Amino acid sequence: MIPIKRPHEIEKMRLAGETAAQILNELATRVAPGVTTSEINHAASQLMSEAGVRSAFLGYRKFPGHICISLNEEVVHGIPGPRKIAYGDIVKMDVGIIRDGWIGDTAMSVPVGIIDPEVERLLTVTEEILQGAVALARPNNRVGDISHYVETEAHKNGFSVVREFVGHGVGRHLHEDPQVPNFGKRESGPKLKAGMTIAIEPMINMGKAKVRVLSDKWTAVTDDGRPSAHFEHTVLVTDNNPEVLTWPRKTLLK
Secondary structure, eight states, X not given: OOOOOOHHHHHHHHHHHHHHHXXXXXXXXXXXXXXXXXXXXXXXXXHHHHHTOEESSTTGGGOOOSSEEEETTEEEOOOOOSOBOOTTOEEEXXXXXXXXXXXXXXXXXXXXXXXXXXXXXXXXXXHHHHHHHHHTOOTTOBHHHHXXXXXXHHHHTTOEEOSSSOEEEXXXXXXXXXXXXXXXXXXXXXXXXXXXXXXXXXXXXXXXXXXXXXXXSSOEEETXXXXXXXXBEEEEOOSSSOEESOSOOSOOOO
């Protein structure tokens, strides 16, 4: 059963999404050479506290960070720690917060200084793929239409898609139905209906699709060691155009 949110629930999700987006955007300004991923995590903790929200990730299946932060060949679910960010890195930050019982979930990939042109193209293409995928989150389309679009566009640009991790429904719980893979067939999967809220999150690799999880049991890395990009928005399906809930529209942080 895919939850359909009612108007008052959608408004709570808007606030959660906007808060998550503001925290993520503020964290992006703090990414710099020499800063550790633990320091970014600490900043996230402070921002969440100031906003009166808490992390949706901390403690989830024993995850130890307030956010996920993954560098370069790390795809997703990187654990914050002593690693220092370096010039030329790409830093993927995934922020999930709980506000008044509702989840906001969003992610971006941040370049540090001038990066390799092909890596820059990877980031640009992945963000554009997210935008195109969001546009397909309309009533009577199916999840597979989004999945097929992401896969097709990634391959068209010479990249590959991660298959082990997928987008998902989001609401009162971090992961709800339906799953939203970044690969699939058109006109397959559940039909989208107004009131559904889904996290669309293309994870695109520069090299091959295969990934593996490190011994920390969380951090996923590309098997070939080449860079990966990740962008994510929480999206509301409406009777008209899709609504991205993770835009920082209002000033919600104190």
